Amino acid sequence: IYYWRVRHRDNHDAWSDWSDETSFTTASQPPTTPTNQSPVDGATGVSLTPVLEASSFSDPDPGDAHSASQWRISTDSGGYSSPVLDVTVDTGDLTRYSVPEGTLGYSTTYYWQVRYQDDHNTWSDWSDETSFTTLNRPPLQPFNVSPWNGETGVSLTPTLVSTEFIDPDAGDLHVASQWQVTLTRDDYGYPVYDSGIAYAARTSVTLPAGRLTFATKYYWHVRHRDNHGNWSPWSEETAFTTLSQAPDQPDNLSPADGVAQVSLAPTLQSSPFSDADEGDSHAVTHWELTSSQGDYSAPLFDAVVQSGEGADLTSVAVPSGELDYRTTYYWRVRYQDSYGTWSEWSEETSFTTVPDSSPPVTPVVDDYGEDTASASELQARWTSSDPESGIAEYMYAIGTSPGETDVVDWTSAGTDTEVACTGLTLTSGTTYYFAVKARNAHGVWSEVGVSDGIMVMDGQPQDDGGQATDGGGDQEEEPDDEATTGLGDCACLPVTQALSGTSLLLGWVVFGLSWWTGYGVVRRMGRRKRGTSTSAGGHLGDTAG
Template sequence: MTKIDGVVRVSVLISMVFSMLFGPGSFSYTTVNAQVNRQEESPTTTPEILPTDVPTDIPTELPTNEPTLENSENPTLDPSVLPTETPIATITETPTLALTETPSALEPTEESPRVSWNLQVNLNPDQVSKLQSDDSFFQGFQALDVENSISNDQLLLSGNESIDQLRSSIFTGFGNSVDFLGGVAEVNIHLMANSGDVLSFVMESRITSGFYWEFVPNDSGGFVQESEPEFSDYSENVLETIRIRANQTGEGTVKLVYHQPFRPDDPTHLILDINLSEQIQSLDLSNPSPAVIDRAAIEKQMAEERASHPIEPLNTSINLPSSWDWRTQGVLQDIRYQGSCGSCWAFGTVGVMEAAVKIANGPSADLSEQFLVSCNQGESSCNGGYVSSAYHKDKLGQLQSEAGAVLESDMPYTATNGTCQVVSNHPYKLLDWGFLLPDPNEIPTPEQIKTAIYTHGPVTAELCVGINFNSYKSGVLSSNDLCMSNNRHMVVLVGWNDATQSWILRNSWSTYWGENGYGNIKWGTSRIGYDASWVSYGDPNVIPPAPRLLEPLQNAAFTNKTPTFSWIGNPGGGTYKIQVSRSADFSTELIEETTAAGIETYTITSPLSSDGTWFWRVRGINSNNEEGAWSAIWSFTLDTTGPDAPTLNAPENESTPVGIPTFYWAPSATATAYQFEYGTSTDGGTTIDPVLTTPDGSDPLYPALTVRNFKPVSIVFATKYYWHVRAQDSLKNWGNWSASRSFNAQVSVPISPILVNPADNSVFQSHPILSWNAVSSGVKYQVRIISPNGIIAEEPILDDGVLSYTVHTPVKNGIWKWLVRAWNSTGGVGPYSSFRTYFIDLNPPLSPTLLSPDAGKLVRSTPAFSWTEFDSTASAFQFEYGTLSEDSTPIFTSVYLSDELTTTSITPPTMTPAKYYWHVRARDAVGNWSGWSELRIIDIYPAVLVPPTLLSPATGILVNTPAQILAWTKVSDAKGYQIQFADTSTFSTSDVDTQYVTVLSTETYTIVDPIKLHDGIWYWRIRSINSRDEAGTTWSTARAFTLDTTAPAAPVLSVPADNAAGIRATPTFSWLASVGANAYQFRISDDSGFGSTFDISPDG
């Protein structure tokens, strides 16, 4: 238990001043000019976090961590008898100076060095007014020789005598009504020190409100903190010792700040400067006259409280979820801020009450913590207190005529003890409340706390707090803080997480602490769970809230066809309607019942109809017969069917193991146990007459198998047995027995045969013949053929003594394996030999790609044909050429087909000139022929022929007619000849007289029309024409003849003269020579018309 105050930077004096000034309950103190807002006091520099709102990006309530605790805030030495922030005697009247006589000036002593000091306290206008009107306040300080004044809304105090004067002024002068540990304070100590000196500073801290002292180093590094602060009990507070080491010799300043580290922006309202005139080793600023705590009274009050409220046992046998968080249920109010008042006990009490009202479908009630602080009948106050749920049930507070909670609006929180007032409206009363355990020294188990949270709602709990807890920001807190009497703090546990083994806690230190006011703390850390308590609220007239389902758990599975359902209902009583259905919309096979009032269980009376998923939900009905909301819909699975039969693994069916075998089987889905059985069978294993059956687990002394193998202790060899297995699921349902396998255990079996043929990795196109060697004691042999896909294709057991086998399985491409084993005369089978492989290759290679000649290429002679080995599996080729008909559906006719070739080229026998088509195919080593390649055309042209030799007419002859007969020699393979005539020896083609004549199949030609030859010299030559009508490129040697078709002029007759007569003898005729004539023909006639002649000379 602890006292929680506001924020102070250390001023030892200020609380005395306020105490004297306003008296107990009359002064509402927080920080400068601001009253504490328990909803959330926002630092002036961070207005973005609203005072009363939890940030919208997190749930209303957040996850927590968990320490273990003693009493919440300031426990006594005996945690069983201390309140959550140790209370002291409550002052019922406004005190004046709490001195037995008027204080006088204090003389310095050896133990109290002389100092001068100045204290500055910031005041609001109301405080200034009250101080100025209270003469006794200033008289008290005058008696202590303390100078005092008020200026610019600041109270200024100063003294120059001793530390005792300072301590007396602050603690004795102020009295007990206002604690100076009420806000952020700053202390500056100016002193002399030697390098290496370690100085101790002792102050009081209210660590249970989140406040403690911290050393603030300066830039010069003249002082450094020697070690972590040390804490010890001191009256109702904690004594904090800070050790500082001097790094330099000379004057320096030690600065200490009193604050809540998670609220760094809270303003400083008090600054104390101390000037020491001499060197010191330690400085004590604690209360010289601390309050005396009446431990006996506290013990008595707590014992009476527990005695008047018996502990109700918790049903920890219920099945709880692995995590729970009441924030997600929308039942928690915004995070509160208790300020510097040690009222965590009030915030815990109110926190669980507000949640209980909301859980019971009530409104979001904002209840008053101040009512508990100011109006309790015991010792609880801002100095600490206890769980006070009794005031929310049936215990009257001061001045009250009715028990029950009070609204915040009727008694707002002030963070002070305040003054009790009569409140007429107590709208909410608990049905019940209680502690989890009777012994406050004992911490409940996690299951007990979880059960209370789940069945009742958030619970109060205490823990020990210190720097670890105060500086927590996020995650799961697992670092312990030291437990003392005065550092117990009360929080509200709102959930848990089994995965991290942590509690979700709700603190009252504002949203600036932890994760927006919430935290996660490991189970047992800092003794979290002290004095845990629960509350129960219900209103029979309120429409009931949706029940919370307990059992069967969501997604539970069981075999019971008449299950019992349970739930957490409305504490206010009433009846419940339960529905169970096969469908989530409750439209199928609906079972609906209404329980008696207050009964929160129901058992199915008629067995559920079938296995499968069922759904259930519950709703409450109040005394006015008003139905509340349905609960969540949960489902369960009715399963009365066992798992599938396991698949047997080993030994294989019909195996003959040597020795006693170990039996193995595959896991069966959902199986948790198995049963094995073997025996004989007369029907091939359909039914087994058991020789051995393992236990079925019905007797706890003989559990079922939980492993997937079993080996009998003994067995009869050379006997055929059958075995099978069945599986059991987690619900104890047995499934069916598996299909059985047979085995015949042997003392010994033959060795593996040695394979002979074919050799390993042989290749075949058809069924190979397999052979092996015989083995000793082998009577018959079994061959196993394994197909390329790994399936056993054949496994024949051959006749006795057979040592070869022809494979029968249809031929299929791929790698095949074969192996052999031997059987002995007692049915024992030896191990298979090592396997050999053979290849069945039915895949032809790819067709070759043709290279040359190019398609359509013209060649003069038989070419060399070549192609590429497109497929590396090709080992031989075949070449073919032929003709292709010119029909609409061309038909290839082979002219030449080569033998198998091992090269990728061929020059076939001489090809007759023609147009051909050629292609190639490939064969692999196994004999698979590819398809023919594409057809490629090739045109074989005949050779260009030599010219013939001219025979006649002879060159240079003179002819008188163009009808000359030309002749020449025959040229082999010539289809014909081309004759060229020209009247020039150059045979100019531009000369119009150059003419051509083509003749076929003859070696002569008679010049006829349409050749027109003029008279003169004509040249002629001939070239050959081949079978493709190609004329040769060379002509024969030219010959010439002269054509003269014009006769010379008629000769002029000379003798005898014309009409000569009287000629008696045969005359000699003569005539004159005719130009161009080289011969003459003479004719004589007795007819002038030369109709007849009697003498004519030859015409040559």
């Protein structure tokens, strides 16, 4: 600072007074040009909020102080007419500047300079320009996939699954993820599980045992990291609830294990519901019944009963028509609680149903007419039924009075409903009766059904004049040996076998393919010349040889 004054002299050598003193200060020297120090020139992977640092202030004028700094950033090297940032700072640390968030973009090269001002308002020259490149863009925010938001009944060791890694920068790789699970919504200060930087578990992770507890609600989120070390935002938080402890295994109460004489429509009863989780309630019961011990792949009775008004979850009635007589059945039951957790199946028990005590319907027997000219053959057909267990066997007999067995003793016909007996020795003028009885699948026999009888007529058919003939004479023929009274060497077969299209049974020749189609059947009876043919549905008749 300099002070000065002035006075004037006229031509008479007279001086004026001195002017009032004033002062002035000479210009200071500018501060030394600063240098860019950080980020270093050409640095890459720089954050979007870097701290710019320059060298310390210095000034050739002793005592000059640092009063301000001006910072500027551009995307155009050497061009600062439209800078990204141009700011003057006169407080704080004037050799450092933190770039505000939102100023810089990802994967971009920036150029920057700084200059200093001293306390005489003199600016230094701009620093030499240097550059840096910001880091690349982070991966996109992932989403929680499984368990889905609000899912219940989740295991205590669930597998958390996120969406696949997506990054806006081509070629970036997914190298790690971080998973966190907490008990408190939006609070991950003390998570129950934190994977840390998980290099292997990138899009799924299975929680280890011991971290979660039954019937508890948990919240979780995940984030992805790329090969540049950039983290995505955390996923939106979702929640799940772990499963409750399973209800206690129920017991089969009724019918008691091994009991017999159970009705065909029993009521199954099980023990009361109990659960270790306080507050759990009985929601569903599942019943299964089978006829094969331990095999429930195709149960005969399969019922799921849900709770509701009037619902009985510890007993169920097996509908009529599902079970059979005298059969052993096996059954089991399980319970589900209000969290959807099933108990173990009860221990299998068994019961046996009542036998079928009702007999089959008494057979109705038809012996194909009132009389027959054959002295060696009889046939019959019959009908019966048993709606409970079905017919397992028929037996028939032939006698000379209803129900007698003096011609053919009781003989099994299997399940056939007709029979033809050949080789019999029948007496002319005698009436013969078929007797039939039926047995159901449970061994109960029906009453004996008897035909109305069929009489064996005289074996000599008459001519038009009422005389026996032998073609053109009046000679009588001796009866055949087979006309002798009594049981001869007979054979009884089902009609379908006895009258097959190729059979030749004791002199009978069958013309045609089936008994029931009305084709003629011929048997040689002595020297008879005239007889009758069968009709559709008729009985086996005789005809002239």
